[in-house]
Amino acid sequence: MKKYDAIIIGFGKGGKTLAAGLAERNFTVAMIERSDKMYGGTCINIGCIPTKTLIHSAKLADTSASWEQKRAYYRQSVARKEEVTSFLRQKNYRNLSDNPNITVYTGTGSFVGPDVVEVRMAEETIQLQAQQIFVNTGAETIIPPIGGVKDNPKxxxxxxxxxxxxxxxxxxxxxxxxxxxxxxxxxxxxxxxxxxxxxxxxxxxxxxxxxxxxxxxxxxxxxxxxxxxxxxxxxxxxxxxxxxxxxxxxxxxxxxxxxxxxGRRPNTAGLNLPEAGVEVNERGAIIVNEHLQTTNPNIRAIGDVKGGLQFTYISLDDYRILREDLFGAGERKVSDREPVSYSVFIDPPLSRIGMSETEAREKGLNIKVNKLPVSAIPRARTLGNTDGLFKVIVDADTDKIVGCTLFGPESSEVINLVAMAMKMRQEYTFLRDFIFTHPSMSEALNDLMNL
Missing domain, CATH: 3.50.50.60 (FAD/NAD(P)-binding domain)
Known part of the structure; x- marks a missing residue:
C-alpha cells in the first residue's frame, strides 16, 4: 500500500488546483483520473471549452452557404475544437505529472476504507492511503428511461x-x-x-x-x-x-x-462511499458542511459531485475555501459566495444573478422592477444584434439589487459588474450613476438602473 499526504479523486478544476497548491507546500499527492481523455476535468474536455469553441464557430457560420459548404465548415469547426481541447488536456496533464510531489494514476478509484482508496488501472490494481482525501468526480448525464435510447448510435x-x-x-x-x-x-x-x-x-x-x-x-x-x-x-x-x-x-x-x-447528476457511482463513512442526499450528492467536509471529516468534496450549481468557477471557489480551511484562518465558507451569477451561451447569451421577479414576490419583498429592451442600447445597434431584454429587481425598502437578468449580446461580461455591485452591497444608484465607456453594453446599466 502506497501512502500519500493527500489523495484527490478526479482531475477537475478544483482538484487540479488543489493538487498544485498542496504540492507547493511539499505535500505528496496522488491524483486519480479514470480516463486519459479527462485530464483537466469536464470544463476543458467536454464542457465549457469545447462547447464555447463550437458556439463561437457557429456564430461565424455563413447562413447563405450551401448545405455541402455548411457540412464542410462544421467538420472544420469540430477539428478546431479537438485541437483546442487536446492542447489544454495535455497541458493540464503535464502541469501535474511533471511535479515531483504529484503522482497521476489513470484508473477508477473507490473507497475500501475511511482512508484507503483502491485504484483499478489497465495493468494493475493498487491501494493508496492518505489522511486527507478529496472527491472531485463531477457530474454525469442523466439518461431517461426511454425505450430505444440505449446503445442507439443516433x-x-x-x-x-x-x-x-x-x-x-x-x-x-x-x-x-x-x-x-x-x-x-x-x-x-x-x-x-x-x-x-x-x-x-x-x-x-x-x-x-x-x-x-x-x-x-x-x-x-x-x-x-x-x-x-x-x-x-x-x-x-x-x-x-x-x-x-x-x-x-x-x-x-x-x-x-x-x-x-x-439534466446531470453527481457522479458517485462506483465510489463505494459507505465504506468511507460518506453520506449522500436524496439526489445522490455528497453532503458537505460550510467548509466542504463530508460526514467523514477527513474527506472533502469539491465541485459538481456535492450538488448545487454546476460551474467551473464554483469548483475553483471550492478550492479557495479548502485552502483557507487547511492553511488559513478558515473564515471562508460556502455561504459567503451567494449570490452567484451564471450565463447560458445561446445567441445572444442569457445571464442572471440573484432572484427573479417571481421569486422576489413569493418572498413578499417590496420590490421595484425595471426592464430595458436591448434594441434601445446604442452598442447593440452597432453590433447588429438588437434581440433580447435586460431586467433588474430592486428591494424598494433598502435600494439594494436583489436580482438581475440580462438577455442580450455580451451579457456574460456585463453580469459581472452587477455581481460586483451586489457583493459590495451597493445600492442600485451606484450603477445608475457610474461612468461607463461609450459605446458599450455595460453603459446600458445606467438606463436599466434608472428606476
Missing amino acids: VYTSTSIMELAELPKHLVIVGGGYIGLEFASMYASFGSQVTVLESYSELIAREDRDIAASVQEVLEKKGITFCLNARVQSVEGTVVVYQDAVTGKILQLDADAILLAT
Whole structure:
C-alpha cells in the first residue's frame, strides 16, 4: 500500500488546483483520473471549452452557404475544437505529472476504507492511503428511461454529440433546459433544422415568463421549433415518438441525430462511499458542511459531485475555501459566495444573478422592477444584434439589487459588474450613476438602473 499526504479523486478544476497548491507546500499527492481523455476535468474536455469553441464557430457560420459548404465548415469547426481541447488536456496533464510531489494514476478509484482508496488501472490494481482525501468526480448525464435510447448510435448526450463529425440535417433535442437551449442555438447557427421537445408547459421554468418568452422568440427566429408538453415515449431508430400531454395525441419526428439534454447528476457511482463513512442526499450528492467536509471529516468534496450549481468557477471557489480551511484562518465558507451569477451561451447569451421577479414576490419583498429592451442600447445597434431584454429587481425598502437578468449580446461580461455591485452591497444608484465607456453594453446599466 502506497501512502500519500493527500489523495484527490478526479482531475477537475478544483482538484487540479488543489493538487498544485498542496504540492507547493511539499505535500505528496496522488491524483486519480479514470480516463486519459479527462485530464483537466469536464470544463476543458467536454464542457465549457469545447462547447464555447463550437458556439463561437457557429456564430461565424455563413447562413447563405450551401448545405455541402455548411457540412464542410462544421467538420472544420469540430477539428478546431479537438485541437483546442487536446492542447489544454495535455497541458493540464503535464502541469501535474511533471511535479515531483504529484503522482497521476489513470484508473477508477473507490473507497475500501475511511482512508484507503483502491485504484483499478489497465495493468494493475493498487491501494493508496492518505489522511486527507478529496472527491472531485463531477457530474454525469442523466439518461431517461426511454425505450430505444440505449446503445442507439443516433442518440447522443451533451458529451458524445461533440464528437459528431457530420452536421445533422434535423436534430431533435429532448429537454428544453439550459444545456438543450445552448445546443439548439449552436446547431441552428451551423445550419441544422432543430426541434426541441420539452415535457413541461413552459420553457426554462426558473426564469421569469417575460424573459423566457423573449428567449423563445429569439430562438424561433433562428428557425428552432419548440414542442411544449411533449412527453417522449420511445425512440425507434431515428424516429422519436412523443405524446402531446394536452391533447393526448401521439406524434412522431424523424431525426438525423437525437440529443438527450435531460439534466446531470453527481457522479458517485462506483465510489463505494459507505465504506468511507460518506453520506449522500436524496439526489445522490455528497453532503458537505460550510467548509466542504463530508460526514467523514477527513474527506472533502469539491465541485459538481456535492450538488448545487454546476460551474467551473464554483469548483475553483471550492478550492479557495479548502485552502483557507487547511492553511488559513478558515473564515471562508460556502455561504459567503451567494449570490452567484451564471450565463447560458445561446445567441445572444442569457445571464442572471440573484432572484427573479417571481421569486422576489413569493418572498413578499417590496420590490421595484425595471426592464430595458436591448434594441434601445446604442452598442447593440452597432453590433447588429438588437434581440433580447435586460431586467433588474430592486428591494424598494433598502435600494439594494436583489436580482438581475440580462438577455442580450455580451451579457456574460456585463453580469459581472452587477455581481460586483451586489457583493459590495451597493445600492442600485451606484450603477445608475457610474461612468461607463461609450459605446458599450455595460453603459446600458445606467438606463436599466434608472428606476
